[in-house]
Amino acid sequence: MRFAKWQGSGNHHLVVERDDWPLAITPERARRILDPAFGVGGEGILEVSRDPDGAPRMTVxxxxxSQAENCGNGIRIVARHLAATGRLPEDGRIMTGGGPVRVRVLDDGRVEVQMGRARFPAGEGRERLAVAGASVELAEVSMGNPHAVIEHPEPGAVVRELGPAIETDPRFPERTNVEFVRAEGPSELTMRVWERGVGETMSCGTGACAAAVAAVRLSGLSSPVTVHLAGGDLVIAVDDDLEVTMTGPAEEIYRGQLSAALIDALEGL
Known part of the structure; x- marks a missing residue:
């Protein structure tokens, strides 16, 4: 059972091919594989398969x-994985749980992704939320998956304190990703993120998109927006119709295969 480990802006995932794995991935098996002490470790598994029409699909x-509808860093990883094996479609279309996206691998190795149209499910504005003894103003943005974007002067100081409380607040029955942002100029943001189902991570591609959308529409920043994350920078372009394009890196770290002992343990789950 082979895998490749990749990172995109510090967000590290395992890439597996569904056809090459004799065991189906289940929630229990995903938790064991991604456990850093008893498995391989990682923030997610990107399961690559094909739809009946031949289009590649990424399951996160x-x-x-749990499963995520989409993963911005993950889609760049899968794009380069498919390109390296000659399987990236000419039109760059990859299916996700949040719908199709289109990708283009650039000459410098970065990947440009047409992420689709952002939405403000609760209306184009901010709302106040009382949580964990604090009161925050958040913008709810959907990139096919949910995000709560909060302006804060010290994003890194509050991400672990407020992130988990906001993720699981009753306001978000399906839970939410949480982004804390600070504007650094007319087209720059610093962001720290608490990812739904993962915790604090060095980067979140869809979160950077959501943060840029909120910054452009609600705070007057100019597109494209450079988002500074703990794991590096992403460039997010937002047009007048809220169509979003993300550009950033993806890098393979190593390849490996699961041991017989781990496979035996997975079979019992």
């Missing part, structure tokens, strides 16, 4: 065994 498994 989180570290807690």
């Amino acid at each position: 498994w989180n570290a807690d065994g």
Whole structure:
């Protein structure tokens, strides 16, 4: 059972081919594989398969065994994985749980992704939320998956304190990703993120998109927006119709295969 480990802006995932794995991935098995002590470790599994029409599909498994509709860093990883094996379609279309996206691998190795149209499910504005003894103003943005974007002067100081409380607040029955942002200029943001089902991570591609959308529409920043994350920078372009394009890196770290002992353990789950 082979895998490749990749990172995109510090967000690290395992890439597996569904056809090459004799065991189906389940929530229990995903948790064991991604456990850093008893498995391989990682923030997610990117399961690559093909739809009946031949289009490649990315299924995202989180570290807690849940599935995410999409993963911005993950889609760049899968794009380069498919390109390296000659399987990236000419039109760059990859299916996700949040719908199709289109990708283009650039000459410098970065990947440009047409992420689709962002939405403000609760209306184009901010709302106040009382949580964990604090009161925050958040913008709810959907990139096919849910995000709560909060302006804060010290994003890194509050991500672990407020992130988990906001993720699981009753306001978000399906839970939410949480982004804390600070504007650094007319087209720059610093962002720290608490990912739904994972926890604090060095980067979140869809979160950077959501943060840029909120910054452009609600705070007057100019597109494209450079988002500074703990794991590196992503460039997010937002047009007048809220169509979003993300550009950033993806890098393979190593390849490996699961041991017989781990496979035996997975078979019992």
